Amino acid sequence: MSTTVDPNQVAVDEHPVSPFLRMDRIPHIWCPTCGIGTVVKCFATALDETGVDLDKTSIVSGIGCTGRVAGYMKLDAFHTTHGRAIPFATGLKLGRPELLVTVFSGDGDLVGIGGNHFIHAARRNMDLMIILVNNFIYGMTGGQNAPTTPLKARSSTMPFGNFERPFNLPHLAASCGATYVARWTCLHIRRLTKSFKEAIRRKGFRFIEVIAPCSTLYARLNKLGTGFNLMQFYHDNAEIRPDADTRDVDIEFQDNIICGKFVDEERPTFTEMMNEHYQQKLGDKYVPLPPEGGLLHE
Amino acid sequence: MKADPTGVLTGAHYLDGDFACGEGAMAAGCRFTAGYPITPSTEVVERISRRFPMIGGTFIQMEDELASMAAIVGASWTGIKALTVTSGPGFSLMMENIGLAVMMETPCVVVNVQRGGPSTGLPTMVGQADMMQARWGSHGDYELIALSPQSPQEAFDLTIAAFNLAEEYRVPVMFMMDECVGHMTEKVVIPPADEIEIVPRRLTAIPPKEYLPYRVEGKLIPEFARAGDGYRFHTTGLTHDERGYPVMSAECQEVCVRRLVEKIKRNTDRIVRFDEENADGADVVVVTYGITARVARMAIDLARKMNIKVGSIRLIVVWPFPEKRIRELAGKVKAFVVPEINYGQMVLEVERCAAGQAATIHVPHGGGGVHDPNAICEAILEAAK
Numbered sequence A: 001m002s003t004t005v006d007p008n009q010v011a012v013d014e015h016p017v018s019p020f021l022r023m024d025r026i027p028h029i030w031c032p033t034c035g036i037g038t039v040v041k042c043f044a045t046a047l048d049e050t051g052v053d054l055d056k057t058s059i060v061s062g063i064g065c066t067g068r069v070a071g072y073m074k075l076d077a078f079h080t081t082h083g084r085a086i087p088f089a090t091g092l093k094l095g096r097p098e099l100l101v102t103v104f105s106g107d108g109d110l111v112g113i114g115g116n117h118f119i120h121a122a123r124r125n126m127d128l129m130i131i132l133v134n135n136f137i138y139g140m141t142g143g144q145n146a147p148t149t150p151l152k153a154r155s156s157t158m159p160f161g162n163f164e165r166p167f168n169l170p171h172l173a174a175s176c177g178a179t180y181v182a183r184w185t186c187l188h189i190r191r192l193t194k195s196f197k198e199a200i201r202r203k204g205f206r207f208i209e210v211i212a213p214c215s216t217l218y219a220r221l222n223k224l225g226t227g228f229n230l231m232q233f234y235h236d237n238a239e240i241r242p243d244a245d246t247r248d249v250d251i252e253f254q255d256n257i258i259c260g261k262f263v264d265e266e267r268p269t270f271t272e273m274m275n276e277h278y279q280q281k282l283g284d285k286y287v288p289l290p291p292e293g294g295l296l297h298e
Numbered sequence B: 001m002k003a004d005p006t007g008v009l010t011g012a013h014y015l016d017g018d019f020a021c022g023e024g025a026m027a028a029g030c031r032f033t034a035g036y037p038i039t040p041s042t043e044v045v046e047r048i049s050r051r052f053p054m055i056g057g058t059f060i061q062m063e064d065e066l067a068s069m070a071a072i073v074g075a076s077w078t079g080i081k082a083l084t085v086t087s088g089p090g091f092s093l094m095m096e097n098i099g100l101a102v103m104m105e106t107p108c109v110v111v112n113v114q115r116g117g118p119s120t121g122l123p124t125m126v127g128q129a130d131m132m133q134a135r136w137g138s139h140g141d142y143e144l145i146a147l148s149p150q151s152p153q154e155a156f157d158l159t160i161a162a163f164n165l166a167e168e169y170r171v172p173v174m175f176m177m178d179e180c181v182g183h184m185t186e187k188v189v190i191p192p193a194d195e196i197e198i199v200p201r202r203l204t205a206i207p208p209k210e211y212l213p214y215r216v217e218g219k220l221i222p223e224f225a226r227a228g229d230g231y232r233f234h235t236t237g238l239t240h241d242e243r244g245y246p247v248m249s250a251e252c253q254e255v256c257v258r259r260l261v262e263k264i265k266r267n268t269d270r271i272v273r274f275d276e277e278n279a280d281g282a283d284v285v286v287v288t289y290g291i292t293a294r295v296a297r298m299a300i301d302l303a304r305k306m307n308i309k310v311g312s313i314r315l316i317v318v319w320p321f322p323e324k325r326i327r328e329l330a331g332k333v334k335a336f337v338v339p340e341i342n343y344g345q346m347v348l349e350v351e352r353c354a355a356g357q358a359a360t361i362h363v364p365h366g367g368g369g370v371h372d373p374n375a376i377c378e379a380i381l382e383a384a385k
């Protein structure tokens, strides 16, 4: 998929986010002008600038082009199965509650095959930070229709244009109970990084949707030019409207993309609810699973 | 090492197999369980969800069995011992992530309280027809371990064994109960914690800088590091090298998958476990497991009264299969009789190992009940001819 770059030609050590990446796995598999790399850079910057304990930070991905992100981050990293990043991450978080657990995956992965887990984790306010790269398509498998493909857009399985209504993801997340919901395009580097930084510091189900070019498939199938042209499109058509009602942030084909932080509230997480509830009901008899992890005999 | 006393309900109890299995898990040190309700297995998680808050465990009822299985694999990477529980339909949904556990070498235990199938089948009634699924249900080549208890006492004892095997070999272990054992209530003796042998999760002593998650250095099982200890490891369901990095090549596939298979195959003698009675010198050997072993006992007694030389092998560890012993006996006996509540599953293994040296007679039952002992007895008499 990607052209090969001689890694020796890349200024490996000088790159500001190289300490956060598995540089021994570069070059990555992503196509030139694919948007995923930009999102990774913003995420790494956010990790850097928040100064979180990287030893206690995990990343979980599903399967897809975006699903490869876990493989490039120098964290405890889990490349799991298609659609199951969120339940896998749920186990990780509940097994060792002190971890910061992030999920980084694609639109098809998280809200197509994995949609059920997405809504239930949001409902429970599971303490997970979810980064969803929405490229409107199944990239990895060759550009098939996704539950995010805008009406009329072409995909390889909707060669005459898509006639299924797509999800409005911020609304889906918010209506299921996510406590932090934002959408940016991968042109909004500073705002996206800021959202990542905020989300890292928050708790509960935090959802950030990032609109990003799939230059090879979505752009080509829809004759939208290169990744660069898509970035230009975001520049001209992204509208920052943080006070928007999430019901109004649907994305139409090649129409404006409403961005912003739509939800930012505090609500007890699954673990907090559980602990408080059992403390109330069982008093001293309640023994919560320790933050550093459950029973280990070492 | 010995069990942590917090989870051990020492004493003599009157428990059904499901509850006993839950107690076995807690005694083994299980502190994370994810599940989705399904008859006839639900009592296991009901027991656990009632006791976990008092012993430092977390139970979560997930949205489905795909999620339950994924969650226990994730949890296990924090070093916690993790369990999920289901029956046929849910077992089918778990298959892909059982494969993930195999590929990532994640210790965990999956309980299947078998009911009649296929599909929704007989939700409240017994079956033993998921035995091959336990072995082959996920795609690709792999080996794993499966056990089958015949009583509530064994549901307790063998659940502990299942956790120990999962830890020792870094594999998902299938705990293949059946509805009869799950729902029968009998005396279960839970020993004091210091009499229960436990294999703890062993964390690597290799420092993070030198650690590679799948380096084995001539051994068969890699060292385990858990999430959150500074190892910053990578693990994937893709074919991977010793760094845990994906490598898409036939060469890497050979190294990666061969070891997954060999780590069980080469330890088969240590893992297999069966009860053998009077098999040496017998004309007929009955091979059974689970509830059917208890039904067959009556048939064996009947046949003995008719002076038939009949012995038995009761599979405790079902997978890997005790191939060597069956091969040995095949040269000596006239026939094997294999009653099971399905239309022919473990019998295929017996037949394969008998390799034409002895006859193999299957006594099928479609499920929803157990065999009539007379049917098994008739098969024994037939076999002895």
Ligand SMILES: Cc1ncc(C[n+]2csc(CCOP(=O)(O)OP(=O)(O)O)c2C)c(N)n1
Residues within 6 Å of the ligand: A063, A064, A065, A066, A067, A082, A105, A106, A107, A108, A109, A110, A133, A135, A137, A138, A139, A140, A141, A146
């Ligand atoms: C159970 C299962 N079904 C199908 C696939 C094939 N598959 C791999 S990636 C993918 C789609 C990924 O789409 P998305 O999450 O949007 O990621 P992208 O590649 O666009 O970043 C599919 C269908 C799979 N790996 N597993």
Ligand code: SF4
Residues within 6 Å of the ligand: A001, A029, A030, A031, A033, A034, A035, A036, A065, A066, A135, A139, A140, A213, A214, A215, A216, A217, A218
């Ligand atoms: S196929 Fe699309 S999403 Fe995948 S790497 Fe190429 S541009 Fe990116």
Ligand SMILES: [Mg+2]
Residues within 6 Å of the ligand: A064, A106, A107, A108, A133, A134, A135, A136, A137, A138, A139, A146
């Ligand atoms: Mg996509």
